[in-house]
Amino acid sequence: MARKAARLIVALALGAFAFAACAREADLKTPRTPWHQLSREQQRALAPVAPDWDRMPGYQQQRLMGAARQYPNMAPVQKERFEERVRDWSQMTPDQRKAARETFQGLRKLPPERQHELRERWLREHGGEAAGAPRGPTTPEYSRPPR
């Protein structure tokens, strides 16, 4: 009985690992979405990456489309930042984007005052706001704990 239970647990664990591997494999096989199938709002938000769109892998297109869904809810300064940065973002490697997300989520876990302090420190040491990206009000909604 114990041996059967152990075999079942091992089978479940292997199944979970296999599924995770398949999920990553499926990520790479995500079908592409042609530019003309995007909504007008998505095309507006993703206009900077339009020249590269058809060459992007499907999973990257899906993530950008997910990001573009938030665009209509952004404040004007946030929209401007998004448009300025999305092209460089899409040209980073997947590992770079993953690392950046992890660091960003690490920042969001900190208390709001500490987040502000670190942001200000980085901006001071790198000559104020990065070129082309305007300053704007702090965004308290990003002080929420991550999901």
Next chain:
Amino acid sequence: MNEQEFAAKLKPWLDRAAQGVGEMQATKLKAARLRALDAYQEPVRLYGLVPTAAGTAQAIHYGIVQRALLWLPIAALLATLAIQSMGDIDDTGDIDAQLLSQELPPDAFLDQDFRSWLAKPHG
């Protein structure tokens, strides 16, 4: 005829036959019986279903139901993983939207100095 009636009818025949068994044969039969008892396993109770000895058709029926119930938690696990992986792309899109529209440029989050500040305790 049920099992008990059958056993009651068979017993006298077996008793008569047992009286005619020699000592050597009896020892061998006893050893074989003990080996059989060692190899015997209790029937497994699975979700309250115990296979009966009533007949082949019933045994098959319980086997299929038991197998289906055994696969239920595995199917639930796989379904949960599938739903979670579908949600991951949406969550990543939200994170990317916030990352690209907040004050710091994406490069900041790749900066080693910045990452080391994050790791340091406040003070």
